Amino acid sequence: MKIGYLGPKGTFSEEAVIKYTQGVENCEVVEFNTIPEVINCISNSLCEEAVIPIENSIEGSVNIAVDMLINDANGIMIKGEVIIPISHCLISDAPVEFKDVHCILSHQQAIAQCREYISKKFPNAEIKATDSTAQAVLGVKSKPGVVAIGPERAAVIYGMRIIDRDIQDVKENYTRFLVLSQKDGVVTGKDKTSIVFSVPNVPGSLYNALGVLANKKINMTKIESRPSRKKLGEYVFWVDIEGHREDEIVKSVLEELKGRTDFLKVLGSYPKFK
Amino acid sequence: MKIGYLGPKGTFSEEAVIKYTQGVENCEVVEFNTIPEVINCISNSLCEEAVIPIENSIEGSVNIAVDMLINDANGIMIKGEVIIPISHCLISDAPVEFKDVHCILSHQQAIAQCREYISKKFPNAEIKATDSTAQAVLGVKSKPGVVAIGPERAAVIYGMRIIDRDIQDVKENYTRFLVLSQKDGVVTGKDKTSIVFSVPNVPGSLYNALGVLANKKINMTKIESRPSRKKLGEYVFWVDIEGHREDEIVKSVLEELKGRTDFLKVLGSYPKFK
Numbered sequence: 088m089k090i091g092y093l094g095p096k097g098t099f100s101e102e103a104v105i106k107y108t109q110g111v112e113n114c115e116v117v118e119f120n121t122i123p124e125v126i127n128c129i130s131n132s133l134c135e136e137a138v139i140p141i142e143n144s145i146e147g148s149v150n151i152a153v154d155m156l157i158n159d160a161n162g163i164m165i166k167g168e169v170i171i172p173i174s175h176c177l178i179s180d181a182p183v184e185f186k187d188v189h190c191i192l193s194h195q196q197a198i199a200q201c202r203e204y205i206s207k208k209f210p211n212a213e214i215k216a217t218d219s220t221a222q223a224v225l226g227v228k229s230k231p232g233v234v235a236i237g238p239e240r241a242a243v244i245y246g247m248r249i250i251d252r253d254i255q256d257v258k259e260n261y262t263r264f265l266v267l268s269q270k271d272g273v274v275t276g277k278d279k280t281s282i283v284f285s286v287p288n289v290p291g292s293l294y295n296a297l298g299v300l301a302n303k304k305i306n307m308t309k310i311e312s313r314p315s316r317k318k319l320g321e322y323v324f325w326v327d328i329e330g331h332r333e334d335e336i337v338k339s340v341l342e343e344l345k346g347r348t349d350f351l352k353v354l355g356s357y358p359k360f361k
Numbered sequence: 362m363k364i365g366y367l368g369p370k371g372t373f374s375e376e377a378v379i380k381y382t383q384g385v386e387n388c389e390v391v392e393f394n395t396i397p398e399v400i401n402c403i404s405n406s407l408c409e410e411a412v413i414p415i416e417n418s419i420e421g422s423v424n425i426a427v428d429m430l431i432n433d434a435n436g437i438m439i440k441g442e443v444i445i446p447i448s449h450c451l452i453s454d455a456p457v458e459f460k461d462v463h464c465i466l467s468h469q470q471a472i473a474q475c476r477e478y479i480s481k482k483f484p485n486a487e488i489k490a491t492d493s494t495a496q497a498v499l500g501v502k503s504k505p506g507v508v509a510i511g512p513e514r515a516a517v518i519y520g521m522r523i524i525d526r527d528i529q530d531v532k533e534n535y536t537r538f539l540v541l542s543q544k545d546g547v548v549t550g551k552d553k554t555s556i557v558f559s560v561p562n563v564p565g566s567l568y569n570a571l572g573v574l575a576n577k578k579i580n581m582t583k584i585e586s587r588p589s590r591k592k593l594g595e596y597v598f599w600v601d602i603e604g605h606r607e608d609e610i611v612k613s614v615l616e617e618l619k620g621r622t623d624f625l626k627v628l629g630s631y632p633k634f635k
Contacts, residue, residue, distance in 0.1 A: 132385055143588070144590065145588065150473065150475065151473075151530065195469060198490070263593060290574075290580040291575040292572075294571040297571065298568060300564075300565075301565040301568035301569070305564065309594060310567065319537060
Protein backbone atom coordinates (compact mmCIF):
# COMPACT_ATOMS: atom_id res chain seq x y z
CA MET A 88 0.00 0.00 0.00
CA LYS A 89 1.24 3.48 -0.89
CA ILE A 90 0.90 6.31 1.67
CA GLY A 91 1.48 9.92 0.64
CA TYR A 92 2.86 12.54 3.02
CA LEU A 93 4.42 16.02 3.05
CA GLY A 94 8.09 15.37 2.45
CA PRO A 95 10.96 15.43 2.14
CA LYS A 96 12.09 13.02 4.91
CA GLY A 97 12.33 14.62 8.32
CA THR A 98 9.04 16.54 8.42
CA PHE A 99 6.62 16.18 11.33
CA SER A 100 4.33 14.58 8.72
CA GLU A 101 6.90 11.82 8.31
CA GLU A 102 6.89 11.28 12.10
CA ALA A 103 3.11 10.99 11.93
CA VAL A 104 3.33 8.45 9.08
CA ILE A 105 5.89 6.41 11.02
CA LYS A 106 3.58 6.38 14.04
CA TYR A 107 0.56 5.51 11.91
CA THR A 108 2.26 2.62 10.09
CA GLN A 109 3.90 1.00 13.14
CA GLY A 110 3.39 -2.75 12.82
CA VAL A 111 1.75 -2.45 9.41
CA GLU A 112 3.49 -4.44 6.70
CA ASN A 113 3.96 -3.65 3.01
CA CYS A 114 3.74 0.12 3.32
CA GLU A 115 5.49 2.28 0.82
CA VAL A 116 5.66 5.96 1.73
CA VAL A 117 5.57 8.53 -1.06
CA GLU A 118 6.83 12.09 -0.57
CA PHE A 119 5.00 15.10 -1.98
CA ASN A 120 6.21 18.68 -1.92
CA THR A 121 3.10 20.57 -0.79
CA ILE A 122 -0.01 19.87 1.29
CA PRO A 123 -2.34 20.24 -1.75
CA GLU A 124 -0.27 17.64 -3.63
CA VAL A 125 -0.57 15.24 -0.70
CA ILE A 126 -4.36 15.65 -0.65
CA ASN A 127 -4.58 15.28 -4.42
CA CYS A 128 -2.66 11.99 -4.35
CA ILE A 129 -5.92 10.37 -3.17
CA SER A 130 -8.16 11.94 -5.86
CA ASN A 131 -5.76 11.03 -8.65
CA SER A 132 -5.15 7.54 -7.21
CA LEU A 133 -1.38 7.93 -6.87
CA CYS A 134 -1.69 6.56 -3.33
CA GLU A 135 -4.26 4.54 -1.35
CA GLU A 136 -3.78 6.68 1.75
CA ALA A 137 -2.37 10.08 2.66
CA VAL A 138 -1.42 11.71 5.96
CA ILE A 139 -1.93 15.47 6.33
CA PRO A 140 -1.58 17.94 9.22
CA ILE A 141 -4.96 19.45 10.11
CA GLU A 142 -4.79 21.21 13.47
CA ASN A 143 -2.18 22.45 15.93
CA SER A 144 -2.71 23.26 19.58
CA ILE A 145 -0.98 26.67 19.39
CA GLU A 146 -1.88 28.04 15.96
CA GLY A 147 -5.09 26.18 15.16
CA SER A 148 -6.13 24.88 11.77
CA VAL A 149 -4.01 24.27 8.73
CA ASN A 150 -6.39 26.37 6.61
CA ILE A 151 -5.37 25.01 3.22
CA ALA A 152 -6.07 21.43 4.37
CA VAL A 153 -9.39 22.32 6.02
CA ASP A 154 -10.57 24.31 2.99
CA MET A 155 -9.58 21.60 0.52
CA LEU A 156 -11.47 18.92 2.46
CA ILE A 157 -14.55 21.16 2.83
CA ASN A 158 -14.59 21.86 -0.91
CA ASP A 159 -13.45 18.44 -2.18
CA ALA A 160 -15.71 16.94 -4.82
CA ASN A 161 -13.74 13.72 -5.35
CA GLY A 162 -15.06 11.75 -2.42
CA ILE A 163 -11.94 11.93 -0.26
CA MET A 164 -12.70 10.52 3.19
CA ILE A 165 -11.01 10.51 6.59
CA LYS A 166 -10.09 7.05 7.83
CA GLY A 167 -7.82 7.80 10.73
CA GLU A 168 -6.12 10.36 12.97
CA VAL A 169 -2.66 10.60 14.53
CA ILE A 170 -1.55 13.09 17.17
CA ILE A 171 2.13 13.80 17.80
CA PRO A 172 3.98 16.18 20.12
CA ILE A 173 5.74 18.97 18.24
CA SER A 174 9.05 20.42 19.35
CA HIS A 175 10.59 23.02 17.08
CA CYS A 176 14.36 23.47 16.83
CA LEU A 177 16.37 26.36 15.44
CA ILE A 178 18.71 24.79 12.89
CA SER A 179 21.70 26.03 10.87
CA ASP A 180 24.48 24.57 8.79
CA ALA A 181 27.52 26.15 10.46
CA PRO A 182 27.69 27.57 14.00
CA VAL A 183 26.06 31.01 14.10
CA GLU A 184 25.54 33.69 16.73
CA PHE A 185 21.97 34.96 17.18
CA LYS A 186 23.04 38.50 16.23
CA ASP A 187 24.26 37.25 12.84
CA VAL A 188 20.99 35.53 11.86
CA HIS A 189 19.42 37.56 9.05
CA CYS A 190 16.95 35.09 7.56
CA ILE A 191 14.58 32.42 8.92
CA LEU A 192 13.12 29.62 6.79
CA SER A 193 10.15 27.46 7.69
CA HIS A 194 6.63 26.37 6.87
CA GLN A 195 4.07 29.08 7.67
CA GLN A 196 2.50 26.97 10.46
CA ALA A 197 5.85 26.48 12.20
CA ILE A 198 6.59 30.20 11.92
CA ALA A 199 3.22 30.99 13.51
CA GLN A 200 3.85 28.49 16.34
CA CYS A 201 7.13 30.30 17.14
CA ARG A 202 5.89 33.86 16.56
CA GLU A 203 6.81 35.26 19.99
CA TYR A 204 10.23 33.61 19.95
CA ILE A 205 11.01 35.02 16.51
CA SER A 206 9.89 38.54 17.33
CA LYS A 207 11.86 38.53 20.58
CA LYS A 208 15.11 36.97 19.30
CA PHE A 209 15.14 38.00 15.64
CA PRO A 210 12.96 41.11 15.26
CA ASN A 211 14.70 42.15 12.04
CA ALA A 212 15.22 38.81 10.30
CA GLU A 213 13.68 38.15 6.93
CA ILE A 214 11.06 35.35 7.00
CA LYS A 215 10.90 32.95 4.05
CA ALA A 216 8.00 30.51 3.77
CA THR A 217 8.89 27.00 2.62
CA ASP A 218 6.58 24.16 1.60
CA SER A 219 7.64 22.04 4.58
CA THR A 220 9.88 22.23 7.64
CA ALA A 221 12.31 19.66 6.19
CA GLN A 222 12.57 21.78 3.03
CA ALA A 223 13.53 24.67 5.30
CA VAL A 224 16.28 22.59 6.94
CA LEU A 225 17.63 21.62 3.50
CA GLY A 226 17.56 25.32 2.57
CA VAL A 227 20.14 26.44 5.16
CA LYS A 228 22.94 24.34 3.58
CA SER A 229 26.00 26.56 3.01
CA LYS A 230 24.03 29.71 3.87
CA PRO A 231 25.73 31.59 6.72
CA GLY A 232 23.25 33.60 8.81
CA VAL A 233 20.27 31.64 7.50
CA VAL A 234 18.45 29.39 9.98
CA ALA A 235 15.51 27.01 9.74
CA ILE A 236 12.74 26.17 12.18
CA GLY A 237 11.97 22.48 12.08
CA PRO A 238 12.16 19.04 13.66
CA GLU A 239 15.28 17.67 15.33
CA ARG A 240 14.93 14.62 13.06
CA ALA A 241 15.39 16.77 9.94
CA ALA A 242 18.58 18.29 11.38
CA VAL A 243 19.92 14.79 12.05
CA ILE A 244 18.96 13.40 8.63
CA TYR A 245 20.53 16.30 6.73
CA GLY A 246 23.57 16.72 9.00
CA MET A 247 22.69 20.21 10.22
CA ARG A 248 23.34 21.82 13.57
CA ILE A 249 20.74 22.41 16.31
CA ILE A 250 21.19 25.90 17.79
CA ASP A 251 18.14 26.04 20.05
CA ARG A 252 15.38 23.63 21.08
CA ASP A 253 11.72 23.71 22.10
CA ILE A 254 11.33 27.23 20.71
CA GLN A 255 7.54 27.10 20.12
CA ASP A 256 5.56 29.77 22.03
CA VAL A 257 3.83 27.20 24.26
CA LYS A 258 5.95 24.25 25.40
CA GLU A 259 3.13 21.67 25.26
CA ASN A 260 2.49 21.59 21.53
CA TYR A 261 0.60 18.94 19.58
CA THR A 262 -0.41 18.53 15.97
CA ARG A 263 -3.27 16.35 14.83
CA PHE A 264 -2.89 14.63 11.46
CA LEU A 265 -5.65 12.98 9.43
CA VAL A 266 -5.35 9.85 7.33
CA LEU A 267 -7.21 10.29 4.04
CA SER A 268 -8.40 7.61 1.66
CA GLN A 269 -11.22 6.84 -0.73
CA LYS A 270 -13.06 5.04 2.08
CA ASP A 271 -13.38 5.90 5.75
CA GLY A 272 -12.80 3.54 8.68
CA VAL A 273 -14.81 0.49 9.77
CA VAL A 274 -16.75 0.50 13.05
CA THR A 275 -14.41 -0.16 16.00
CA GLY A 276 -16.63 0.96 18.87
CA LYS A 277 -14.30 3.86 19.70
CA ASP A 278 -14.84 6.11 16.73
CA LYS A 279 -15.21 9.73 15.76
CA THR A 280 -17.03 11.25 12.80
CA SER A 281 -16.08 14.50 11.06
CA ILE A 282 -18.80 16.53 9.35
CA VAL A 283 -18.98 19.96 7.73
CA PHE A 284 -22.15 21.99 7.36
CA SER A 285 -23.56 25.46 6.84
CA VAL A 286 -26.73 26.85 8.36
CA PRO A 287 -29.31 29.35 7.10
CA ASN A 288 -28.47 32.99 7.87
CA VAL A 289 -31.18 33.47 10.52
CA PRO A 290 -30.93 33.93 14.30
CA GLY A 291 -30.57 30.66 16.19
CA SER A 292 -29.73 28.46 13.19
CA LEU A 293 -26.38 27.22 14.52
CA TYR A 294 -27.96 26.70 17.95
CA ASN A 295 -30.74 24.76 16.25
CA ALA A 296 -28.23 22.52 14.44
CA LEU A 297 -26.12 21.88 17.57
CA GLY A 298 -29.35 21.02 19.38
CA VAL A 299 -29.56 17.80 17.39
CA LEU A 300 -26.27 16.70 18.97
CA ALA A 301 -27.09 17.97 22.45
CA ASN A 302 -30.52 16.29 22.53
CA LYS A 303 -28.94 12.93 21.78
CA LYS A 304 -26.04 13.58 24.16
CA ILE A 305 -23.52 13.25 21.36
CA ASN A 306 -20.15 14.65 22.44
CA MET A 307 -18.63 17.23 20.11
CA THR A 308 -14.83 17.05 20.25
CA LYS A 309 -14.18 19.89 17.83
CA ILE A 310 -16.01 22.81 16.29
CA GLU A 311 -14.43 25.25 13.98
CA SER A 312 -15.69 27.91 11.62
CA ARG A 313 -14.18 28.71 8.23
CA PRO A 314 -15.29 31.53 5.92
CA SER A 315 -17.74 30.44 3.22
CA ARG A 316 -15.45 32.34 0.80
CA LYS A 317 -18.64 33.83 -0.63
CA LYS A 318 -19.62 36.55 1.80
CA LEU A 319 -17.94 38.14 4.82
CA GLY A 320 -19.68 36.85 7.95
CA GLU A 321 -20.91 33.61 6.36
CA TYR A 322 -19.30 30.48 7.72
CA VAL A 323 -18.98 26.75 7.17
CA PHE A 324 -18.65 24.68 10.34
CA TRP A 325 -16.41 21.67 10.82
CA VAL A 326 -17.62 19.53 13.69
CA ASP A 327 -16.15 16.28 15.06
CA ILE A 328 -18.49 14.09 17.09
CA GLU A 329 -18.02 10.86 19.00
CA GLY A 330 -19.38 7.73 17.34
CA HIS A 331 -19.32 6.11 13.90
CA ARG A 332 -21.67 7.15 11.10
CA GLU A 333 -22.91 3.54 11.00
CA ASP A 334 -23.94 3.68 14.68
CA GLU A 335 -27.72 3.95 14.94
CA ILE A 336 -27.62 7.06 17.10
CA VAL A 337 -25.14 8.87 14.83
CA LYS A 338 -27.18 7.87 11.76
CA SER A 339 -30.30 9.43 13.22
CA VAL A 340 -28.36 12.56 14.24
CA LEU A 341 -27.01 13.01 10.71
CA GLU A 342 -30.48 12.47 9.24
CA GLU A 343 -31.95 15.11 11.54
CA LEU A 344 -29.09 17.52 10.88
CA LYS A 345 -29.84 17.41 7.15
CA GLY A 346 -33.14 19.12 7.87
CA ARG A 347 -31.50 21.91 9.86
CA THR A 348 -28.60 22.73 7.56
CA ASP A 349 -28.20 24.22 4.07
CA PHE A 350 -25.32 21.94 3.25
CA LEU A 351 -24.02 18.86 5.06
CA LYS A 352 -21.14 16.59 4.18
CA VAL A 353 -19.82 13.63 6.16
CA LEU A 354 -16.02 13.60 5.86
CA GLY A 355 -15.74 10.16 7.43
CA SER A 356 -15.69 8.02 10.56
CA TYR A 357 -12.46 6.70 12.02
CA PRO A 358 -11.00 5.31 15.24
CA LYS A 359 -10.11 7.87 17.90
CA PHE A 360 -6.36 8.20 18.34
CA LYS A 361 -5.17 6.54 21.56
CA MET B 362 -6.35 62.45 18.13
CA LYS B 363 -3.70 59.91 17.15
CA ILE B 364 -4.73 56.74 15.28
CA GLY B 365 -2.29 53.88 14.83
CA TYR B 366 -2.33 51.56 11.81
CA LEU B 367 -0.22 48.99 10.00
CA GLY B 368 2.00 51.04 7.73
CA PRO B 369 3.80 52.14 5.75
CA LYS B 370 1.47 54.23 3.59
CA GLY B 371 -0.37 52.25 0.96
CA THR B 372 -1.52 49.25 3.02
CA PHE B 373 -5.15 48.14 3.05
CA SER B 374 -5.06 49.21 6.71
CA GLU B 375 -4.37 52.76 5.54
CA GLU B 376 -7.42 52.57 3.25
CA ALA B 377 -9.47 51.44 6.23
CA VAL B 378 -8.16 54.35 8.34
CA ILE B 379 -8.97 56.82 5.55
CA LYS B 380 -12.52 55.43 5.37
CA TYR B 381 -12.90 55.49 9.15
CA THR B 382 -11.70 59.07 9.55
CA GLN B 383 -13.68 60.59 6.67
CA GLY B 384 -15.13 63.85 7.95
CA VAL B 385 -13.37 63.60 11.29
CA GLU B 386 -11.14 66.57 12.05
CA ASN B 387 -7.83 66.69 13.88
CA CYS B 388 -6.76 63.14 13.18
CA GLU B 389 -3.11 62.27 13.10
CA VAL B 390 -2.30 58.84 11.73
CA VAL B 391 0.69 56.97 13.11
CA GLU B 392 2.33 54.11 11.20
CA PHE B 393 3.53 50.95 12.92
CA ASN B 394 5.49 48.11 11.33
CA THR B 395 3.65 45.05 12.62
CA ILE B 396 0.13 44.14 13.75
CA PRO B 397 1.27 43.48 17.37
CA GLU B 398 2.84 46.97 17.47
CA VAL B 399 -0.43 48.50 16.26
CA ILE B 400 -2.39 46.71 19.00
CA ASN B 401 0.19 47.64 21.64
CA CYS B 402 -0.04 51.35 20.74
CA ILE B 403 -3.30 51.38 22.73
CA SER B 404 -1.94 49.61 25.83
CA ASN B 405 1.13 51.83 25.97
CA SER B 406 -0.92 54.99 25.23
CA LEU B 407 1.03 56.00 22.13
CA CYS B 408 -2.32 56.46 20.34
CA GLU B 409 -5.94 56.99 21.37
CA GLU B 410 -7.21 54.66 18.67
CA ALA B 411 -5.85 51.92 16.41
CA VAL B 412 -7.20 50.20 13.30
CA ILE B 413 -6.34 46.50 12.78
CA PRO B 414 -7.39 43.87 10.22
CA ILE B 415 -9.34 41.07 11.93
CA GLU B 416 -11.10 38.91 9.33
CA ASN B 417 -11.06 38.32 5.59
CA SER B 418 -13.79 36.72 3.50
CA ILE B 419 -11.41 34.31 1.72
CA GLU B 420 -8.82 33.36 4.32
CA GLY B 421 -10.66 33.99 7.57
CA SER B 422 -9.19 35.40 10.73
CA VAL B 423 -5.99 37.29 11.22
CA ASN B 424 -4.91 34.87 13.96
CA ILE B 425 -2.32 37.12 15.61
CA ALA B 426 -4.91 39.90 16.04
CA VAL B 427 -7.63 37.55 17.32
CA ASP B 428 -5.25 35.84 19.77
CA MET B 429 -3.87 39.15 21.10
CA LEU B 430 -7.37 40.50 21.77
CA ILE B 431 -8.50 37.26 23.42
CA ASN B 432 -5.44 37.29 25.71
CA ASP B 433 -5.15 41.04 26.27
CA ALA B 434 -4.96 42.06 29.95
CA ASN B 435 -4.69 45.82 29.39
CA GLY B 436 -8.35 46.58 28.86
CA ILE B 437 -8.19 47.21 25.10
CA MET B 438 -11.73 47.57 23.75
CA ILE B 439 -13.35 47.59 20.32
CA LYS B 440 -15.06 50.86 19.46
CA GLY B 441 -15.72 50.47 15.76
CA GLU B 442 -15.50 48.39 12.62
CA VAL B 443 -14.70 49.18 8.98
CA ILE B 444 -15.15 46.84 6.02
CA ILE B 445 -13.35 47.46 2.73
CA PRO B 446 -13.18 45.56 -0.57
CA ILE B 447 -9.77 44.02 -1.19
CA SER B 448 -8.26 43.74 -4.64
CA HIS B 449 -4.73 42.36 -4.83
CA CYS B 450 -2.32 43.40 -7.57
CA LEU B 451 0.90 41.77 -8.71
CA ILE B 452 3.51 44.54 -8.57
CA SER B 453 7.10 44.90 -9.75
CA ASP B 454 9.63 47.64 -10.26
CA ALA B 455 10.63 47.05 -13.90
CA PRO B 456 8.60 45.17 -16.54
CA VAL B 457 8.92 41.42 -15.99
CA GLU B 458 7.67 38.30 -17.73
CA PHE B 459 5.87 35.72 -15.57
CA LYS B 460 8.48 33.09 -16.41
CA ASP B 461 11.23 35.29 -14.94
CA VAL B 462 9.53 35.81 -11.57
CA HIS B 463 11.53 33.89 -8.96
CA CYS B 464 10.40 35.49 -5.71
CA ILE B 465 7.08 36.79 -4.33
CA LEU B 466 6.84 39.17 -1.37
CA SER B 467 3.74 39.86 0.68
CA HIS B 468 2.01 39.69 4.05
CA GLN B 469 1.04 36.12 4.97
CA GLN B 470 -2.71 36.96 4.75
CA ALA B 471 -2.37 38.32 1.20
CA ILE B 472 -0.35 35.26 0.16
CA ALA B 473 -3.09 32.99 1.52
CA GLN B 474 -5.81 34.99 -0.29
CA CYS B 475 -3.95 34.44 -3.60
CA ARG B 476 -2.85 30.85 -2.93
CA GLU B 477 -4.40 29.28 -6.06
CA TYR B 478 -3.13 32.07 -8.31
CA ILE B 479 0.41 31.71 -6.95
CA SER B 480 0.51 27.92 -7.28
CA LYS B 481 -0.86 28.09 -10.82
CA LYS B 482 1.29 30.96 -12.15
CA PHE B 483 4.43 30.69 -10.03
CA PRO B 484 4.70 27.12 -8.70
CA ASN B 485 8.45 27.41 -8.15
CA ALA B 486 8.79 30.96 -6.86
CA GLU B 487 10.22 31.60 -3.42
CA ILE B 488 7.70 33.15 -1.00
CA LYS B 489 8.92 35.81 1.43
CA ALA B 490 6.63 36.99 4.23
CA THR B 491 6.67 40.73 4.93
CA ASP B 492 5.11 42.64 7.82
CA SER B 493 2.66 44.43 5.51
CA THR B 494 1.64 44.52 1.86
CA ALA B 495 3.11 48.02 1.41
CA GLN B 496 6.40 46.78 2.84
CA ALA B 497 6.31 44.09 0.15
CA VAL B 498 5.81 46.73 -2.57
CA LEU B 499 8.75 48.73 -1.21
CA GLY B 500 10.81 45.52 -1.24
CA VAL B 501 10.69 45.00 -5.02
CA LYS B 502 12.62 48.22 -5.72
CA SER B 503 15.55 47.46 -8.07
CA LYS B 504 15.00 43.71 -7.70
CA PRO B 505 14.50 42.10 -11.13
CA GLY B 506 12.31 38.98 -10.98
CA VAL B 507 10.96 39.88 -7.54
CA VAL B 508 7.25 40.79 -7.36
CA ALA B 509 4.94 41.90 -4.56
CA ILE B 510 1.28 41.18 -3.89
CA GLY B 511 -0.45 44.27 -2.59
CA PRO B 512 -2.83 47.19 -3.10
CA GLU B 513 -2.86 49.30 -6.25
CA ARG B 514 -2.51 52.33 -4.00
CA ALA B 515 0.89 51.13 -2.76
CA ALA B 516 2.12 50.69 -6.34
CA VAL B 517 1.04 54.25 -7.13
CA ILE B 518 2.56 55.77 -3.99
CA TYR B 519 5.92 54.06 -4.48
CA GLY B 520 6.03 54.41 -8.27
CA MET B 521 5.95 50.69 -9.03
CA ARG B 522 4.39 48.85 -11.94
CA ILE B 523 1.16 46.84 -11.84
CA ILE B 524 1.59 43.56 -13.75
CA ASP B 525 -1.71 41.90 -12.92
CA ARG B 526 -4.90 42.86 -11.07
CA ASP B 527 -7.63 41.24 -8.99
CA ILE B 528 -5.48 38.17 -8.45
CA GLN B 529 -7.16 36.94 -5.21
CA ASP B 530 -8.69 33.45 -5.43
CA VAL B 531 -12.25 34.75 -5.09
CA LYS B 532 -13.05 38.01 -6.87
CA GLU B 533 -15.45 39.32 -4.19
CA ASN B 534 -13.04 39.85 -1.34
CA TYR B 535 -13.58 41.89 1.83
CA THR B 536 -11.58 42.55 4.94
CA ARG B 537 -13.10 43.66 8.21
CA PHE B 538 -11.03 45.99 10.37
CA LEU B 539 -11.62 46.82 14.04
CA VAL B 540 -11.06 50.17 15.71
CA LEU B 541 -9.44 49.67 19.11
CA SER B 542 -9.31 52.11 22.01
CA GLN B 543 -9.34 52.18 25.79
CA LYS B 544 -13.14 52.63 25.71
CA ASP B 545 -15.73 51.04 23.45
CA GLY B 546 -18.51 52.87 21.59
CA VAL B 547 -21.56 54.69 22.95
CA VAL B 548 -25.07 53.39 22.31
CA THR B 549 -26.26 54.34 18.80
CA GLY B 550 -29.20 51.96 18.42
CA LYS B 551 -27.45 50.02 15.64
CA ASP B 552 -24.69 48.32 17.53
CA LYS B 553 -22.81 45.06 17.76
CA THR B 554 -21.02 43.53 20.73
CA SER B 555 -17.97 41.25 20.55
CA ILE B 556 -17.42 38.70 23.29
CA VAL B 557 -15.02 35.81 23.85
CA PHE B 558 -15.72 32.85 26.11
CA SER B 559 -14.79 29.26 26.84
CA VAL B 560 -17.14 26.53 28.01
CA PRO B 561 -16.67 23.50 30.28
CA ASN B 562 -15.42 20.37 28.50
CA VAL B 563 -18.72 18.44 28.77
CA PRO B 564 -21.25 17.44 26.07
CA GLY B 565 -23.68 20.20 25.20
CA SER B 566 -21.80 23.05 26.87
CA LEU B 567 -21.44 25.21 23.74
CA TYR B 568 -25.06 24.47 22.84
CA ASN B 569 -26.04 25.49 26.33
CA ALA B 570 -24.15 28.80 26.04
CA LEU B 571 -25.57 29.61 22.59
CA GLY B 572 -29.03 28.85 23.98
CA VAL B 573 -28.85 32.06 26.01
CA LEU B 574 -28.66 34.00 22.74
CA ALA B 575 -31.25 31.91 20.90
CA ASN B 576 -33.79 32.14 23.73
CA LYS B 577 -33.62 35.94 23.65
CA LYS B 578 -33.61 36.00 19.83
CA ILE B 579 -30.23 37.75 19.78
CA ASN B 580 -28.68 37.54 16.31
CA MET B 581 -25.14 36.17 16.20
CA THR B 582 -23.21 37.74 13.29
CA LYS B 583 -19.99 35.82 13.83
CA ILE B 584 -18.74 32.77 15.66
CA GLU B 585 -15.24 31.57 15.52
CA SER B 586 -13.15 29.10 17.47
CA ARG B 587 -9.50 29.54 18.36
CA PRO B 588 -7.31 26.98 20.13
CA SER B 589 -7.03 27.55 23.88
CA ARG B 590 -3.26 27.10 23.35
CA LYS B 591 -3.35 24.83 26.40
CA LYS B 592 -4.70 21.55 25.07
CA LEU B 593 -5.44 20.19 21.61
CA GLY B 594 -9.22 20.14 21.14
CA GLU B 595 -9.91 22.92 23.68
CA TYR B 596 -11.24 26.12 22.16
CA VAL B 597 -12.06 29.73 22.98
CA PHE B 598 -15.03 31.16 21.09
CA TRP B 599 -15.28 34.66 19.65
CA VAL B 600 -18.91 35.63 19.11
CA ASP B 601 -20.35 38.88 17.73
CA ILE B 602 -23.96 39.64 18.58
CA GLU B 603 -26.33 42.40 17.60
CA GLY B 604 -27.01 45.03 20.25
CA HIS B 605 -25.01 47.16 22.70
CA ARG B 606 -23.81 45.85 26.04
CA GLU B 607 -25.75 48.70 27.70
CA ASP B 608 -29.03 47.51 26.08
CA GLU B 609 -31.18 45.81 28.73
CA ILE B 610 -31.58 42.61 26.71
CA VAL B 611 -27.86 42.30 25.96
CA LYS B 612 -27.05 43.03 29.61
CA SER B 613 -29.26 40.16 30.73
CA VAL B 614 -27.81 37.84 28.06
CA LEU B 615 -24.26 38.58 29.22
CA GLU B 616 -25.25 38.05 32.85
CA GLU B 617 -26.79 34.68 32.02
CA LEU B 618 -23.82 33.67 29.85
CA LYS B 619 -21.48 34.17 32.81
CA GLY B 620 -23.18 31.23 34.51
CA ARG B 621 -22.74 28.95 31.52
CA THR B 622 -19.11 29.72 30.65
CA ASP B 623 -15.73 29.14 32.31
CA PHE B 624 -14.40 32.44 31.09
CA LEU B 625 -16.20 35.39 29.52
CA LYS B 626 -14.80 38.71 28.33
CA VAL B 627 -16.67 41.54 26.63
CA LEU B 628 -14.38 43.05 23.98
CA GLY B 629 -16.69 45.99 23.39
CA SER B 630 -19.81 47.39 21.74
CA TYR B 631 -19.64 49.52 18.63
CA PRO B 632 -21.77 50.77 15.73
CA LYS B 633 -22.34 48.27 12.90
CA PHE B 634 -20.50 49.30 9.75
CA LYS B 635 -22.87 50.65 7.12
